[in-house]
Amino acid sequence: MLALLQDYTIQTVAMGAAMLGIISGVLGSFAVLRKQSLLGDTLSHAALPGICLGFIVAGGRELGSILVGALVTGALAALLMLLLTRNSRLKTDAGLGIGLSVFFAIGVVLLSAIQGSGNASQGGLESFLFGQAAAILRSDLWIMGGITIAALGLVAAFWKEFKLVSFDPVFAASIGLPVVMLEVLLTVMIALAVVVGLQMVGVVLMAAMVIAPAVAARQWTRRLEGMVVLAAAIGMAGGVFGAVMSALGRGLATGPLIILAVSAVVLVSLLIAPGRGLLWEAVRRWRLRGQLEGQQVLTTLYGLAAHHRDPAYPSEQGSVDAFHGTATRGALATLQRRGLVRPARHAPESTRHWTLTPAGIAEAERILGAMGREAS
Amino acid sequence: MPSRGSLHEPDLALHVEDLTVAYQSKPVLWDVDLDVPPGVMAAIVGPNGAGKSTLIKTVLGLVTPTAGHVTLFGRPYRAQRRRVGYVPQRSSVDWDFPTTALDVVTMGLYGRLGWLRRPGRRERAEAEHALELVGMQDYAERQISQLSGGQQQRVFLARALVQQADVYFLDEPMAGVDATTERAIVEILHRLRDQGKTLIVVHHDLQTVRTYFDWMLLLNVRVVAQGPVAAVYTAENLRKAYGGQIALIEREALAAGEARA
Numbered sequence: 001m002l003a004l005l006q007d008y009t010i011q012t013v014a015m016g017a018a019m020l021g022i023i024s025g026v027l028g029s030f031a032v033l034r035k036q037s038l039l040g041d042t043l044s045h046a047a048l049p050g051i052c053l054g055f056i057v058a059g060g061r062e063l064g065s066i067l068v069g070a071l072v073t074g075a076l077a078a079l080l081m082l083l084l085t086r087n088s089r090l091k092t093d094a095g096l097g098i099g100l101s102v103f104f105a106i107g108v109v110l111l112s113a114i115q116g117s118g119n120a121s122q123g124g125l126e127s128f129l130f131g132q133a134a135a136i137l138r139s140d141l142w143i144m145g146g147i148t149i150a151a152l153g154l155v156a157a158f159w160k161e162f163k164l165v166s167f168d169p170v171f172a173a174s175i176g177l178p179v180v181m182l183e184v185l186l187t188v189m190i191a192l193a194v195v196v197g198l199q200m201v202g203v204v205l206m207a208a209m210v211i212a213p214a215v216a217a218r219q220w221t222r223r224l225e226g227m228v229v230l231a232a233a234i235g236m237a238g239g240v241f242g243a244v245m246s247a248l249g250r251g252l253a254t255g256p257l258i259i260l261a262v263s264a265v266v267l268v269s270l271l272i273a274p275g276r277g278l279l280w281e282a283v284r285r286w287r288l289r290g291q292l293e294g295q296q297v298l299t300t301l302y303g304l305a306a307h308h309r310d311p312a313y314p315s316e317q318g319s320v321d322a323f324h325g326t327a328t329r330g331a332l333a334t335l336q337r338r339g340l341v342r343p344a345r346h347a348p349e350s351t352r353h354w355t356l357t358p359a360g361i362a363e364a365e366r367i368l369g370a371m372g373r374e375a376s
Numbered sequence: 377m378p379s380r381g382s383l384h385e386p387d388l389a390l391h392v393e394d395l396t397v398a399y400q401s402k403p404v405l406w407d408v409d410l411d412v413p414p415g416v417m418a419a420i421v422g423p424n425g426a427g428k429s430t431l432i433k434t435v436l437g438l439v440t441p442t443a444g445h446v447t448l449f450g451r452p453y454r455a456q457r458r459r460v461g462y463v464p465q466r467s468s469v470d471w472d473f474p475t476t477a478l479d480v481v482t483m484g485l486y487g488r489l490g491w492l493r494r495p496g497r498r499e500r501a502e503a504e505h506a507l508e509l510v511g512m513q514d515y516a517e518r519q520i521s522q523l524s525g526g527q528q529q530r531v532f533l534a535r536a537l538v539q540q541a542d543v544y545f546l547d548e549p550m551a552g553v554d555a556t557t558e559r560a561i562v563e564i565l566h567r568l569r570d571q572g573k574t575l576i577v578v579h580h581d582l583q584t585v586r587t588y589f590d591w592m593l594l595l596n597v598r599v600v601a602q603g604p605v606a607a608v609y610t611a612e613n614l615r616k617a618y619g620g621q622i623a624l625i626e627r628e629a630l631a632a633g634e635a636r637a
């Protein structure tokens with residue numbers, strides 16, 4: 001394991017993956033909060049035609065021109081969609097969906113054209129579809145690092161402006177913030193993050209890298225600051241995890257492993273995050289339901305007693321079950337523990353009967369009173 | 377500073393002339409002329425879709441008009457930004473955004489802070505003071521998604537209060553809030569007016585217009601009537617503004633208007 005971590009190639013891949021995780025976590029947070037999760041998808045799919053054009057222009061698999069091409073077509077697609085949705089009735093998600101498909105289709109056509117041309121250096125161009133982490137060089141890290149630091153610097157510098165534009169763009173415009181410019185800046189930065197991730201996870205999975213850490217982080221935090229930092233940490237951890245795992249299990253693709261790792265964090269977060277997780281929601285509902293059930297059973301007993309003009313009237317459990325159409329045993333046991341009902345015999349029948357205690361009568365009257373007030 | 381002579385209607389808090397606004401060629405506001413003197417609390421009243429929110433947004437430069445112009449104390453909005461406070465409709469933002477009440481109020485100071493400066497201790501104190509004014513000091517660190525509708529509305533009001541403006545625009549600040557909040561908001565607005573501020577409020581409840589406001593604009597795409605509430609609030613005008621929706625108007629509201637007319 002230690003020897004593994006000292007391996008030069010693995011170090012390079014892990015560092016690249018960590019940077020990718022950080023930049024996509026930070027920028028993804030803003031995309032998710034602005035309800036533009038699809039933006040990452042559009043940007044990355046729209047990078048494909050740029051990759052191919054970069055290849056054609058450079059006449060070979062030259063990283064510089066390929067990345068520039070990816071950035072240009074990705075950003076172009078996203079800005080086009082921003083424009084279109086601003087000036088027409090097209091909904092943002094519809095716009096982004098169309099942009100994604102059209103640009104990706106063009107990309108696939110170009111890709112097949114290049115492959116059909118028999119260019120000797122075409123090999124590996126399709127690796128941009130799903131990424132090929134092992135191909136990353138130390139020198140590439142400088143480009144990725146530079147982009148990451150620039151993006152983080154911009155986010156730090158315009159922190160309060162980005163926050164306000166994401167929360168309340170109308171108010172932001174009213175105090176004179178250039179809302180459109182800030183939105184364009186965020187979009188271009190996400191395009192940069194996509195470029196950072198192209199070699200690592202490829203255009204198809206890059207969207208998940210932008211969204212997943214942010215969605216997971218949102219579950220655990222109450223402040224934007226916390227969300228962004230946590231998303232960066234989740235992205236980074238997922239990146240390093242994927243890199244190391246793929247080195248351990250020789251031949252396993254790094255990019256998909258990274259995506260699987262961050263997706264696992266999303267799943268766990270959606271389930272168990274305190275306050276927001278599904279599990280908590282289920283527990284809360286279950287408790288509430290138990291409470292409501294108890295209240296209903298109590299008022300049923302009260303109603304039966306009132307009907308018989310006998311506060312100590314023993315109701316048969318079977319008739320309470322029949323009234324509610326479900327077993328009320330558990331609810332009655334809970335009520336008994338709270339001292340609101342007690343079991344009773346009603347000779348000559350031998351089945352279980354229940355009687356309200358004075359406390360139970362008071363509670364039932366309180367519940368009915370509250371319901372009456374709400375109804376009026 | 378330009379001389380007084382170069383100002384357009386400097387004695388009016390808000391002056392709107394020949395304003396027409398259209399979304400996708402359908403006019404939403406048509407040839408609107410509006411003058412609001414300083415120091416009044418004015419209600420903008422009209423049926424749903426009358427263009428009330430659009431009017432405010434256009435005044436604040438958020439929507440570009442097809443024709444017409446707007447001045448505040450004689451100058452266009454761009455030049456008067458610092459003198460204007462704004463409370464958007466509560467439903468216009470996602471309250472599940474990860475932030476606290478205090479943080480939202482602090483956003484009201486961003487305009488004054490300018491680029492690259494972060495809110496510090498002084499801004500925090502100001503925001504806390506504003507929360508106190510709206511009775512929300514105990515909720516400063518509360519996640520905004522955990523506030524009730526009325527509390528969220530108070531937070532929005534507090535954010536406008538830190539703007540220390542001369543003219544405030546509020547879009548339905550009393551829609552969907554509890555009676556206590558409504559009373560608190562009205563009290564704060566009256567206090568601001570008594571300090572000489574101008575308040576322009578989109579108001580949805582005809583019943584309370586006459587008790588809360590002293591100035592009134594009846595709007596339905598066009599201006600139906602404007603001026604002191606007593607002069608504008610007539611059965612005739614209400615009928616003109618609400619037209620087919622007349623059944624929606626409370627009978628007492630109409631009857632009361634009739635008695636005055």
Ligand SMILES: Nc1ncnc2c1ncn2[C@@H]1O[C@H](COP(=O)(O)OP(=O)(O)O)[C@@H](O)[C@H]1O
Pocket residue numbers: 399400404422423424425426427428429430431
């Ligand atoms: N962004 C928009 N794009 C298109 N139509 C809009 C937009 N905003 C408002 N409208 C339309 O303009 C009309 C006036 O809207 P609004 O000013 O919100 O009315 P009010 O606030 O009086 O209810 C409505 O018919 C509404 O559907």
Ligand SMILES: [Mg+2]
Pocket residue numbers: 428429430465
């Ligand atoms: Mg409105």
